Amino acid sequence: MFRFVLLAFVIMCGLAPKAYAFDSDLLTIGLADDTVQITTGFNGSRLTIFGVKREQGDLAIVVRGPERRVTVRRKGQSLGMWRNVDDMRFRNVPSYYDFAMSGVEREIAPAILRREYGIGVDSLNFDALGRNTEAEIRTFREALIRNKQMHGHFALEPEKITFLSDEFFRVDFDIPADVPTGRYTIMTYLFQDGRAVGERKTDLRIGQVGFSASVYRFAHNNSLLYGIAAVLMALFAGWLVNLFFRKE
Amino acid sequence: MQIYLPIAEMTVPAESILLLGTFVGFLSGLFGVGGGFLTTPFLIFMGLPPGIAVGTQSNQLVAASLSGVLAHFKKGNVDFKLGGVMLVGSLLGSVIGVSLFKLLKHMGQIEFVIPLLYVFLLGSMGLMMFYESLSSMLKKKDVEGDESSKLMHHKFFTSLPYKMRFPRSKLYVSALVPGAIGFVGGLLVSIMGIGGGFLLVPAMIYILGMPTILVAGTSLFQIMITTIFATIMQAVTNHTVDLVLAAMLIFGGVVGAQFGVRFSRKLKGSYARFLLASMLLIVCFKLAGDLFIAPTELYSTEVN
Numbered sequence: 001m002f003r004f005v006l007l008a009f010v011i012m013c014g015l016a017p018k019a020y021a022f023d024s025d026l027l028t029i030g031l032a033d034d035t036v037q038i039t040t041g042f043n044g045s046r047l048t049i050f051g052v053k054r055e056q057g058d059l060a061i062v063v064r065g066p067e068r069r070v071t072v073r074r075k076g077q078s079l080g081m082w083r084n085v086d087d088m089r090f091r092n093v094p095s096y097y098d099f100a101m102s103g104v105e106r107e108i109a110p111a112i113l114r115r116e117y118g119i120g121v122d123s124l125n126f127d128a129l130g131r132n133t134e135a136e137i138r139t140f141r142e143a144l145i146r147n148k149q150m151h152g153h154f155a156l157e158p159e160k161i162t163f164l165s166d167e168f169f170r171v172d173f174d175i176p177a178d179v180p181t182g183r184y185t186i187m188t189y190l191f192q193d194g195r196a197v198g199e200r201k202t203d204l205r206i207g208q209v210g211f212s213a214s215v216y217r218f219a220h221n222n223s224l225l226y227g228i229a230a231v232l233m234a235l236f237a238g239w240l241v242n243l244f245f246r247k248e
Numbered sequence: 249m250q251i252y253l254p255i256a257e258m259t260v261p262a263e264s265i266l267l268l269g270t271f272v273g274f275l276s277g278l279f280g281v282g283g284g285f286l287t288t289p290f291l292i293f294m295g296l297p298p299g300i301a302v303g304t305q306s307n308q309l310v311a312a313s314l315s316g317v318l319a320h321f322k323k324g325n326v327d328f329k330l331g332g333v334m335l336v337g338s339l340l341g342s343v344i345g346v347s348l349f350k351l352l353k354h355m356g357q358i359e360f361v362i363p364l365l366y367v368f369l370l371g372s373m374g375l376m377m378f379y380e381s382l383s384s385m386l387k388k389k390d391v392e393g394d395e396s397s398k399l400m401h402h403k404f405f406t407s408l409p410y411k412m413r414f415p416r417s418k419l420y421v422s423a424l425v426p427g428a429i430g431f432v433g434g435l436l437v438s439i440m441g442i443g444g445g446f447l448l449v450p451a452m453i454y455i456l457g458m459p460t461i462l463v464a465g466t467s468l469f470q471i472m473i474t475t476i477f478a479t480i481m482q483a484v485t486n487h488t489v490d491l492v493l494a495a496m497l498i499f500g501g502v503v504g505a506q507f508g509v510r511f512s513r514k515l516k517g518s519y520a521r522f523l524l525a526s527m528l529l530i531v532c533f534k535l536a537g538d539l540f541i542a543p544t545e546l547y548s549t550e551v552n
Contacts, residue, residue: 040492043250043259069552073356076546081539083360084548095551143547150545177250177259180551208254215254215491219483227483230307230491231476237498238314241505 026198028052029188036175036206038213047173047204049186057192058101058108059161060119061171063204065096065153066182070126072140072147088140089129095180097124097148100159100171109191117189117196121145121154152176181207255490256300262496264294269500273312276501277508278515279524280464282312282471284442285370286527287497289363289535296493298358302349303488305441306478308497313443313472315505320465327416327462331469333423334430338474341434346481349439356550363535365440371536373446374528381521405455417458417466425456430470437478443471446528 032048053059070093076085101108105120115123124145128137148154153176163169183205190198208216219226251262268290272283284305291301320326352358408422429451436444448467452458458466483489512520 038252040252040254041250042252071356071550071552073548073550074546075543075548077542081360081364082541082543083539084356087356089552140547144549147545147547147549177252178257181257208252208257212252212254216257219255219487219489219491223484223487224480226491227480227489230483230489230494231310231479233491233495234307234310234479234498235314235476237502238311239318241311241315241502242318 027200029200029202037209040212044177045175049171052167057190058103060189061100062187063098064094065180067092068095072144090126092126098155098173100161102161253490265496266500269497270504273501273504274508277505278512282443288441299488302441303482304490304493306475307494309443309475311498313468316468325465326469327466330414331466334426334470337427337430338434341431342438342478345435345438367536370528370532374525377525381518384518
């Protein structure tokens, strides 16, 4: 399978027109699977990206989940007990974030550029809602990133990009079992001498399929019937117990 | 084996869930309790959102209570009229409970309030049962709370309006009393995910003055209808009933209950109550400890 994909890529590279306009022609990106399918037995997965770059330079690949609003809460002590006492809301928080680089962060691109393209966890910009001081926002922002990293939804460090030849590369991202579902985007950037010369956008869908998906759709599209079905299942089980085990 | 829960949208180890279901089923067979007081905290401890834990647990309680209701119904030990009056209260209680749950979640206090309520409930019930079972074990006879049974003749309860006759239980009391007991039961189901049998049963005996033989069947009947209603409401308003999780809990419960019932024949009533009381107190101490011990991470996130 892997060899086939590799071969297909090599052929594609040969056939592709070599007109180097800015952007997209410098890079070709392909996913081994363009969907991550969550089935009942799903226990995480691996996302493999293949690509070809047609010029010298460093690569950065960013995987982003759909953006969400997130509330960050801080616990404090009252009457000796710990409970949430403060919170801050952020918007534009990617529900999932992972990235890969072909070199050292600082060397690939200056901080201002990394920030512009959202390369690296520190360069993510989500907006705090409501009136807060800069210091507060920084603390809550760091806490948000720490939490996301702890749950494995934000990258701790960049994945490695493996070059199979000078042009042909491969990256493997590990997808955790509780990965947020939705439409993902994968951005690939090519940097030369600290400036971006090429970029490529690829879509990825992560969602439940099969039985799992049917249950989810049933619960959300027809919640009343779903509730009744849940009750009937429980009643049936209770009745069976009574039938078989409580004869005496 | 890992299994993906479609509504919780996360993976859990199936063995742990089945084991939890079996253990709780064992307890329910042994003591005749629903066991929600163990399931809900454990599910939350395993990392499930409190909403899913409570919503799914109410579904599991439907199965657990039906098999009990049927057994009592065959012996004619269910007072449907009294149960019906309790239901009026409990349905109201669960509507308010579901809204209260939503409000507390919005305020970010649900993870604080649920353990706190558990500490109060388990602590007080556990201590009372502990004392009662210990004294009856020492005296070698069952002490039926002589002082507390006078509670129903208290001026407050006799002076309430809307008096009703309940021929099956041979009672003439204000409908407000069973209604209020049911109301508390409804709150417990929708906020804490417990049937509340361990609270309802003593209340029906001591406050209502109901014949003991009818109490178990009637409270189970009331709990069953309430949990049916709560399950449907949680599914419609919050989408927090996970069928896959519920099926595993129910299956484990069925298996465990059989062992529990068999084992209970070898266990004297006061010893069983002593064990149950100890268990309530252990869970209570654990939850109380978690409230007071400083967490390693002060910050938490929630997706809106």
